[in-house]
Amino acid sequence: xxxxxxxxxxxxxxxxxxxxxxxxxxxxxxxxxxxxxxxxxxxxxxxxxxxxxxxxxxxxxxxxxxxxxxxxxxxxxxxxxxxxxxxxxxxxxxxxxxxxxxxxxxxxxxxxxxxxxxxxxxxxxxxxxxxxxxxxxxxxxxxxxxxxxxxxxxxxxxxxxxxxxxxxxxxxxxxxxxxxxxxxxxxxxxxxxxxxxxxxxxxxxxxxxxxxxxxxxx
Amino acid sequence: xxxxxxxxxxxxxxxxxxxxxxxxxxxxxxxxxxxxxxxxxxxxxxxxxxxxxxxxxxxxxxxxxxxxxxxxxxxxxxxxxxxxxxxxxxxxxxxxxxxxxxxxxxxxxxxxxxxxxxxxxxxxxxxxxxxxxxxxxxxxxxxxxxxxxxxxxxxxxxxxxxxxxxxxxxxxxxxxxxxxxxxxxxxxxxxxxxxxxxxxxxxxxxxxxxxxxxxxxx
DNA sequence: GTCAACGATTTTGTATACAATACAGATCGT
DNA sequence: ACGATCTGTATTGTATACAAAATCGTTGAC
Numbered sequence: 239x240x241x242x243x244x245x246x247x248x249x250x251x252x253x254x255x256x257x258x259x260x261x262x263x264x265x266x267x268x269x270x271x272x273x274x275x276x277x278x279x280x281x282x283x284x285x286x287x288x289x290x291x292x293x294x295x296x297x298x299x300x301x302x303x304x305x306x307x308x309x310x311x312x313x314x315x316x317x318x319x320x321x322x323x324x325x326x327x328x329x330x331x332x333x334x335x336x337x338x339x340x341x342x343x344x345x346x347x348x349x350x351x352x353x354x355x356x357x358x359x360x361x362x363x364x365x366x367x368x369x370x371x372x373x374x375x376x377x378x379x380x381x382x383x384x385x386x387x388x389x390x391x392x393x394x395x396x397x398x399x400x401x402x403x404x405x406x407x408x409x410x411x412x413x414x415x416x417x418x419x420x421x422x423x424x425x426x427x428x429x430x431x432x433x434x435x436x437x438x439x440x441x442x443x444x445x446x447x448x449x450x451x452x453x454x455x456x
Numbered sequence: 457x458x459x460x461x462x463x464x465x466x467x468x469x470x471x472x473x474x475x476x477x478x479x480x481x482x483x484x485x486x487x488x489x490x491x492x493x494x495x496x497x498x499x500x501x502x503x504x505x506x507x508x509x510x511x512x513x514x515x516x517x518x519x520x521x522x523x524x525x526x527x528x529x530x531x532x533x534x535x536x537x538x539x540x541x542x543x544x545x546x547x548x549x550x551x552x553x554x555x556x557x558x559x560x561x562x563x564x565x566x567x568x569x570x571x572x573x574x575x576x577x578x579x580x581x582x583x584x585x586x587x588x589x590x591x592x593x594x595x596x597x598x599x600x601x602x603x604x605x606x607x608x609x610x611x612x613x614x615x616x617x618x619x620x621x622x623x624x625x626x627x628x629x630x631x632x633x634x635x636x637x638x639x640x641x642x643x644x645x646x647x648x649x650x651x652x653x654x655x656x657x658x659x660x661x662x663x664x665x666x667x668x669x670x671x672x673x674x
Numbered sequence: 675g676t677c678a679a680c681g682a683t684t685t686t687g688t689a690t691a692c693a694a695t696a697c698a699g700a701t702c703g704t
Numbered sequence: 705a706c707g708a709t710c711t712g713t714a715t716t717g718t719a720t721a722c723a724a725a726a727t728c729g730t731t732g733a734c
Contacts, residue, residue, distance in 0.1 A: 278688060
């Protein structure tokens with residue numbers, strides 16, 4: 239029942255947020271969380287602090303922590319930045335990827351294709367994650383890879399919803415093909431451009447999605 | 457004597473690191489810091505945790521916190537990313553900056569010029585900070601501005617040393633002129649390119665500097 | 675003399691106790 | 705009856721106490 243000791247508390251909370259178990263704007267009561275995870279408030283506070291630093295939750299002094307709610311405009315800003323970062327990863331990957339990088343990329347894309355053909359949304363989600371992570375790695379810039387991974391995490395909750403849109407899954411797959419080809423032939427600018435577009439489209443799609451159902455200004 | 461209550465502890469530590477008061481690799485003893493700031497270990501731990509999340513210090517489980525020492529290769533990676541981010545800021549600033557943005561930019565550059573002519577390294581350092589921050593703001597992407605500011609902080613310690621190199625100060629000023637002009641005339645690609653180069657040069661200069669005096673592999 | 679294992683000490687990690695601040699409801703005044 | 709202030713309660717922020725782990729020194733064996 240209790241969260242296993244050896245594991246990191248932050249990840250658990252992060253996951254709960256990504257999974258939508260903790261909705262945006264929801265209050266994160268320290269005592270409640272402490273009880274739920276079977277620990278004292280101290281490690282909870284530490285986890286919340288880390289999540290606040292990475293921007294996933296917001297801590298208002300003396301007023302508690304809430305799951306950060308990013309308005310549509312801020313979300314667009316985040317996707318804009320993510321697109322640039324991924325584009326950079328792609329550009330560097332095209333220039334620097336070695337054999338093992340390309341193998342990993344191709345394998346991930348193969349998984350994506352399999353999931354897409356089976357209409358397995360969850361499967362595609364994870365394969366897609368591996369594909370993008372493989373690109374981060376292939377950039378041969380460890381720091382960049384870390385940053386990209388971090389951003390990926392932050393956008394996780396929003397990306398996920400967006401995949402369920404009908405047709406998006408196969409479009410995404412086709413885009414991956416183009417990106418993979420560009421990296422394989424070492425075409426840095428094409429890889430960068432295609433990846434940027436790949437991300438920006440997601441942002442725009444999500445923007446549409448959000449604009450339809452919710453309204454909250456930053 | 458004691459650190460003022462109303463102010464944030466994290467900033468104080470951050471500053472000490474940036475100023476070189478706490479050298480890279482140095483151990484950060486919680487008890488000592490607590491005594492020094494006149495608080496208990498708890499807020500110290502919170503501050504260290506935040507700094508660890510942003511990458512300024514490294515916390516090894518049960519082995520304490522040390523000022524993160526970034527080897528030359530990692531530093532280059534960081535500058536590579538910073539260059540891209542600043543380039544993005546410049547590109548967007550050229551497209552989106554309004555009157556007040558341009559005014560702030562021009563004012564900051566004026567301060568830079570004054571400091572450069574007076575050979576005031578510290579003064580230039582701060583004016584330079586304002587200049588770059590003004591560009592971040594002008595990008596009209598709040599999230600991007602935050603990320604850029606964060607990266608700027610992380611590179612602070614290294615940037616600072618590097619400014620003392622003779623001649624670099626005036627070269628930097630000249631580069632600012634070009635960047636400012638590009639933004640003012642709305643030339644997005646030029647602004648991006650110039651800013652990227654402006655940052656990359658700093659990274660390379662620092663690489664030279666480090667290679668001469670220190671040796672530690674990642 | 676060197677190396678390994680054990681124990682004492684120091685230091686981190688967690689829990690609890692306490693203080694301060696913010697929120698809510700009730701009371702009092704107008 | 706409405707509004708403002710005050711008091712009670714709940715929750716965050718900080719300090720201290722305790723537990724677990726790592727480091728360092730010592731001792732003993734080879």
